[in-house]
Amino acid sequence: MPAPHELGRLTSDAGAFALAAATRMIEDGQSDLQMLQSLRRTVTQDTATAALRQAQLRRRAVAKFGDDAAQMWFLPDSLEQASRPEVSAHRVGRLVDAGVRRIVDAGAGIGGDTIAFARAGIDVTAIESDPAVSEALRLNVAALGLGGLVEVVPTAAREALRGVDARTVLFFDPARRTDGRRVFDPQLCSPPLSWITSFTNPVVAKMSPGLDHDAVPDGWEAEWVSTATESGRSVVEACLWSPPFAAAECRATVVGRNTVESIAGRPDDDLPVGEVSSYVYEPDGAVNQAHLVGQVVRATGGTLLQPKIAYVTGDSPLPSTLASTYQVLEVLNWSKRRVKAAMRNYSARDLIVKMRGLRLDPGAVRRELLPALHDQAGEPIVLILCRRTSDTIAILARRVAT
Ligand SMILES: C[S@@+](CC[C@H](N)C(=O)[O-])C[C@H]1O[C@@H](n2cnc3c(N)ncnc32)[C@H](O)[C@@H]1O
Known part of the structure; x- marks a missing residue:
């Protein structure tokens, strides 16, 4: 946490000048060293450092505060x-x-x-x-x-x-x-x-x-x-x-x-589990954490793919931001060899691997399977892995825009 006087230093005329200069220099893509050297010509080391730090925070803050960031004052943790x-x-x-x-x-x-x-x-x-x-x-x-x-x-x-x-x-x-x-x-x-x-x-x-x-x-x-x-x-x-x-x-x-x-x-009780249908819905993390996946189950007339795991399946798209909808293309018993072979029939610019409750590394699965695609173009293909009673199934799907 910077000293309480750091912001005060920047609200003086010299500080405001240094802050405006640091903002311009960041926009020009100058290095920290170049900026500090140039600011040091007109202000003290402490003011130069404070100006640079504030200008960098304001730049980072644009992602959160948009245009307001340019006028606001920040401390890193805050x-x-x-x-x-x-x-x-x-x-x-x-x-x-x-x-x-x-x-x-x-x-x-x-x-x-x-x-x-x-x-x-x-x-x-x-x-x-x-x-x-x-x-x-x-x-x-x-x-x-x-x-x-x-x-x-x-x-x-x-x-x-x-x-x-x-x-x-x-x-x-x-x-x-x-x-x-x-x-x-x-x-x-x-x-x-x-x-x-x-x-x-x-x-x-x-x-x-x-x-x-x-x-x-x-x-x-x-x-x-x-x-x-x-x-x-x-x-x-x-x-x-x-x-x-x-x-x-x-x-x-x-x-x-x-x-x-x-x-x-009210939070979910036990939810029904069923066979993979035409669509898979992945409830938003907020729905999952609120224990309200049951509402997606009821809204879609669907079932869970696996007990206590927040993948829902049903037979029509769900036009809502509360869950992502995937249209099922193919369902296979999971083995890398089998899924690799199936993927040769599809073109996609990327493979998105989704799984819950499985001890597999989604990044490694993606790296291994991605080259199998027929052609790397078009909408990403989604591989959803989930456990059924005794084995793991692989669902190849595409995201439906909602
Ligand atoms: C999570 S931040 C608040 C962020 C704020 N809602 C925002 O959107 O910018 C919590 C703040 O509470 C302050 N704080 C912590 N304990 C406090 C207390 N007992 N009395 C007053 N402020 C406190 C901290 O200094 C910190 O700035």
Whole structure:
């Protein structure tokens, strides 16, 4: 974590000049050494280093914050932990629908969620205990013209929330890192889940996507949310909603570029298993983690391919972002030799190997089978491997656009 004064150094005239210069030099593709040497001609070593670091963070932040990144202030951990605007926007949408006009963001970071609340017209008290981070938060709120709606409180949440009115809506996004390392136990986050759930206030808490169902308090809703990230679609959070907001036991939400799809209900019981049909559906990770695969089974009139494994099969495409649909081309008993022979009949620019619950290396299977394709052109071919009662079956399929 850089010293608290690092951002202050960059908001002086000389610092702003160095930051603008570093931004241009990064765009020109200069090396770190070239940039530092050139910045050192006009500013101190510390300011040059800070300017370069901030310009690099802003560049990295474009993937998350788009055009806003150019005006925002970041610290490495805080950028990493900041909510994605499209996911915050979904959360804010639920709050606005519930009539929330004021919220306390307790552990606001550099303001990913604070900004989304304020942009929806919600008054925010943004509490942040880390001095450098709260400074970045204050600068971000000002840079984005949201100062009228946000009060930044640079203190610890326990102190700031002492005696808070029980009607105040509280939002928590606890820090899931200590000393740069990830923390998986919600009780070890800062602040810990036990403290968050001790409030009688209406509470919303963004937790790790790996949150255990057993950690969800009775009467609260747990919503697993997935979205597109730099490394493909992933489940980015499990958001807990306390009773005034909770509308179901579990929810799975897929946030797309222009779409949001949700399913909600009780977690799955045992699901039926059946023969491979014309289509295979792979529920989104959010559906899987919310234990709502049964809803895909019911929506498709299908069955699982294998007990307790989230591949569903049925006889019509599922027009939804909540599951990927694959049209089955061929089903074989799994052996590399047999599948290799079958693949000679297909052209595809790539082979995607999918499997769950099998001790095989999908990368190695892909490397071995890819050269067998008749021709490397056209839509990728998908190989789904799954275990039936005594043997493993191989399904060759193509993805259906939904
Ligand atoms: C996961 S980040 C918040 C990210 C934020 N929601 C965003 O989208 O940018 C958690 C933040 O909580 C702060 N924090 C941790 N414990 C705190 C406490 N007890 N009081 C106030 N802030 C705290 C950390 O410094 C960190 O910046």
